Amino acid sequence: xxxxxxxxxxxxxxxxxxxxxxxxxxxxxxxxxxxxxxxxxxxxxxxxxxxxxxxxxxxxxxxxxxxxxxxxxxxxxxxxxxxxx
Amino acid sequence: xxxxxxxxxxxxxxxxxxxxxxxxxxxxxxxxxxxxxxxxxxxxxxxxxxxxxxxxxxxxxxxxxxxxxxxxxxxxxxxxxxxxx
Numbered sequence: 126x127x128x129x130x131x132x133x134x135x136x137x138x139x140x141x142x143x144x145x146x147x148x149x150x151x152x153x154x155x156x157x158x159x160x161x162x163x164x165x166x167x168x169x170x171x172x173x174x175x176x177x178x179x180x181x182x183x184x185x186x187x188x189x190x191x192x193x194x195x196x197x198x199x200x201x202x203x204x205x206x207x208x209x210x
Numbered sequence: 211x212x213x214x215x216x217x218x219x220x221x222x223x224x225x226x227x228x229x230x231x232x233x234x235x236x237x238x239x240x241x242x243x244x245x246x247x248x249x250x251x252x253x254x255x256x257x258x259x260x261x262x263x264x265x266x267x268x269x270x271x272x273x274x275x276x277x278x279x280x281x282x283x284x285x286x287x288x289x290x291x292x293x294x295x
Contacts, residue, residue, distance in 0.1 A: 132263045139256035146248035159244035163231035171224035178217045 137186035144168075144197035151204045162205055169198045222271035229253075229282035236289045247290055254283045 151157045172195045179187030236242045257280045264272030 129263060129266050132259060132266070136256055136259040136263055139252055139259060143249055143252050143256065146252070147246040150246040150249075151244065154244065156244050159236065159239065159241050161232040161235040164228055164235075167224055167228050167231070171221055171228065174217060174221040174224060178214060178221055181214050181217070 134186050137190040141190040141193040144194060144201060148197055148200050148204075151201065151208070155208050157201070157204050157208050160201065160205060162202075165198055165202050165205060168194065169202065172198060219271050222275040226275040226278040229279060229286060233282055233285050233289075236286065236293070240293050242286070242289050242293050245286065245290060247287075250283055250287050250290060253279065254287065257283060 147160075151160070172191045175187055175191040176195070178184070179191060232245075236245070257276045260272055260276040261280070263269070264276060
């Protein structure tokens with residue numbers, strides 16, 4: 126595998142775990158007042174677009190990373206809808 | 211241009227604007243207490259990795275999207291460092 130593919134996989138890995146610390150922080154603090162709902166909706170929408178792109182071109186790192194972000198963005202939107210400020 | 215390339219460009223566009231509403235919200239409220247610093251640091255790191263990937267493979271949507279996110283993640287990290295809770 127060419128080194129640039131490892132770079133891509135590392136980027137996909139980092140993108141996949143991006144929201145994990147945010148989910149943990151929100152869960153512990155039960156506070157999401159400062160999180161932008163519009164940001165989360167954009168993330169949710171972009172993930173669906175990237176999944177179409179990834180599945181069509183069979184880009185496994187894109188599929189895996191965005192599947193993880195898909196789930197975490199739903200969790201954060203759920204927190205945003207249920208946690209009282 | 212094949213339709214899937216438009217899908218990729220749309221995904222890149224959405225990813226690029228992801229943090230714009232968060233920057234606006236943080237600027238207006240002057241509050242970033244609920245934002246995860248670790249999330250922002252992961253975003254910052256992933257953007258650098260994606261820029262290496264994008265420049266090496268001459269993927270303009272990847273370069274543009276991540277350049278925008280690079281700047282916005284620095285802005286949010288600056289807010290995080292300077293805004294009092």
